[in-house]
Amino acid sequence: MSTAMPFAAAEATLLSDVTAAVKAGGVTLLDRYTSHARGVSLAEIVGEIHANDDAVLDVLREPLLRARPGSRWAEDELAGGALPPGEWWVVDPAEGNINHVHGMDDWSVTATLVRDNQPVLTVVHLPLTGDTYTAVAGGGARLNDRPLTVSAKTDLGAALIGTGQAKPGEDERTFRRIGDSVTAMLVNGLVVRVSVPATMQLIHVAAGRMDAFWQFSDVRSGLVAGALLVSEAGGTVTDLAGAPWNTGSRDFLASAPGIHTAARKVLSPLA
Numbered sequence: 001m002s003t004a005m006p007f008a009a010a011e012a013t014l015l016s017d018v019t020a021a022v023k024a025g026g027v028t029l030l031d032r033y034t035s036h037a038r039g040v041s042l043a044e045i046v047g048e049i050h051a052n053d054d055a056v057l058d059v060l061r062e063p064l065l066r067a068r069p070g071s072r073w074a075e076d077e078l079a080g081g082a083l084p085p086g087e088w089w090v091v092d093p094a095e096g097n098i099n100h101v102h103g104m105d106d107w108s109v110t111a112t113l114v115r116d117n118q119p120v121l122t123v124v125h126l127p128l129t130g131d132t133y134t135a136v137a138g139g140g141a142r143l144n145d146r147p148l149t150v151s152a153k154t155d156l157g158a159a160l161i162g163t164g165q166a167k168p169g170e171d172e173r174t175f176r177r178i179g180d181s182v183t184a185m186l187v188n189g190l191v192v193r194v195s196v197p198a199t200m201q202l203i204h205v206a207a208g209r210m211d212a213f214w215q216f217s218d219v220r221s222g223l224v225a226g227a228l229l230v231s232e233a234g235g236t237v238t239d240l241a242g243a244p245w246n247t248g249s250r251d252f253l254a255s256a257p258g259i260h261t262a263a264r265k266v267l268s269p270l271a
Helices: 007-031 042-067 097-101 172-188 198-206 224-232 257-270
Strands: 087-095 108-115 118-126 131-136 140-143 160-163 191-194 212-215 236-238 252-255
Touching: 007 042, 007 087, 007 108, 007 118, 007 131, 042 087, 042 097, 042 108, 087 097, 087 198, 087 224, 108 198, 108 224, 118 224, 131 198, 131 224, 140 224, 160 172, 172 191, 172 257, 198 212, 198 224, 198 252, 212 257, 224 236, 224 252, 236 257, 252 257
Parallel strands: 160 191, 160 212
Antiparallel strands: 087 108, 108 118, 118 131, 131 140, 212 252, 236 252
């Protein structure tokens, strides 16, 4: 039986503790950052990625488990599908690791508490800028101390929208669906961004800078933080059939509410 305090009672302390842990992980990842690419062969690149993960996980794991007694750790950051009942930490120690290793700036550290397959608290920290995005279920989403609100757009034809692959080595059918969906959205939207990682696009949706993000994937670590941020900023988060999204969903759409129906109409035939 869990010995955790009721979530609402522990909320402020927990968010503070998680933020401190994620920022400490960010210091570690920033120390490892270079503005030039590291590694030439696939083996070298994979080695750099694993070294980043290991270094940050050493900083994150114990503080997060201690912050929420009774919680458990989702080990595989590239795993998808529903988790067993209870509270789980879904963490990406280097979200956008491939960008970090190649000297780019699109990366972060994320930690999300998931209860019964729904994200309930998240922290996303961007070490290069010092920005921290936080959200608590029912408590809104924030960038540093500023509340976040999604876009007010109602015309898909005026929308800046995005997608990307969830991980290397997915099946060819998924890659073809990504290509077909990008084409469909290029026809129906204004501009389409295709990039990784998902979280770095979803924070823009939550902040109203982008209008929608979709993905044909159930990789949890790339979606849970952004799903909570977008929904708490007033957005709509579903699967492509229109059902409320959870970690067991097979695909994902997060958007401003004014364009969600139109975006789903374009994408759902491809799901």
